[in-house]
Amino acid sequence: MTQFLDEIEACIPALRRYARALTGSADQADDLVQDCLERAIRKRHLWSPTGTLQNWLFTILINIYRNQLRSIKSRPSLSSLDDMTIEPAVAASQPSSVALAETQRALATLPLDQREVLLLVTVEGMAYKEAAQVLGIPIGTLMSRLGRGRERLRKLIDYEPKNSEPTSLRRVK
């Protein structure tokens, strides 16, 4: 039991990073991680050591988030944009921080299924097969969501800033 809890503890930084990226809000992310940990501890007899503990935790976290969104469907999913702060670890005056903020805003406009995939594959660096297992989808579906998510970000974001006008930020909405 103690060992199990220690193993869970080791996964928390990655879970928080993913939750943060998925929800766009620090508080919401930590609430989500807490719900995930509680459920994992309560349901730990369901964990079969065939996969990694971390991937199992990701599956739980994603399922909780999906259910939460389903239950508050009346609220527009973009409401998390209000909570978002632009806080990349780059000085504000540098053009790259504008690009990063733009990426974060664009990410929040992606449909959840595309965001889930894109973040697992890029931020978490998960292998396609693993990510498909975590999300419970066939690998073909994963690839098409990844493709659509990336395409949409590409359209929203100018990756070759000509003279980065501040107005380009508003295009996202």
Added chain:
Amino acid sequence: MIKDKNNIHHDDLHAYVDGQLSQGDTELVESYLALHPVDAKFVAELQEQRAQLKTLFDTHLQEPIPERLSPHKIAEAMGDITVAPVLKEEAFLTKLNDFRWQSIAAVLSIFIFGNISGWLGYQTLVASHMSSQERPMVRQALDAHTTYAVEVLHPVEVSGKDEGHLVTWLSKRLQIPIKAPKLKQSGFHLIGGRLLPRNNGMAAQLMYEDQTGKRITLYLIRNQKTETSAFRFASEKNMNAFYWLDHDVSYVLVGNITKEALSPLAKNIYSQMAS
């Protein structure tokens, strides 16, 4: 595996960006990109996008983790039911109980100088692999045992002398075929049983007694999911319990007797009920 080096699929370009191609395929894609500037631009943009996402969120890896996200704290806070895999980790359980005793003793020595004998019997429910469905069931079985096993005048609603009537009645109310297992060989005889209310349904309790007056109770509820499970063990205060699911019925056997004494009774009941 890329089959045609002149016709690279978009999925392969994604896999290239994500570093998920084999060495050979990576080289194929690189030589392809050298000849196809449109795809090369596409790949460069995806690489930039990937790098930006990493930069954006990797900063959160270094943030201090708030205390409320400590798995140890969460496990501790999850109520009075402390869960520990028992059969495999007996040693741990003993350690856990020792720890409890020590902490209780420490608290007592500081704050309480009066009558502490009541507290010394206190231990929280310790159980193996308890699910959210099993937890309330075991809780209710323990409470029902505590309530009725000590009862002198009215331990049961229907006496074991009317066994036929008892099992017909309980089977009808719970809508499951109930049998009263025979435990004579183990020295226990049926005193009788009662119907108990529970969330969204009913439960039955059968009570047995041995010659010394020790009582054990068998708590039965209808199992909605018709699953089966292995024997699991739980204990609280001086009560021990085995619980298991068997198709239509879930069972909890509770007694103020040792785990070693209770275990053969549970197995005996299981084999009688299964046949």
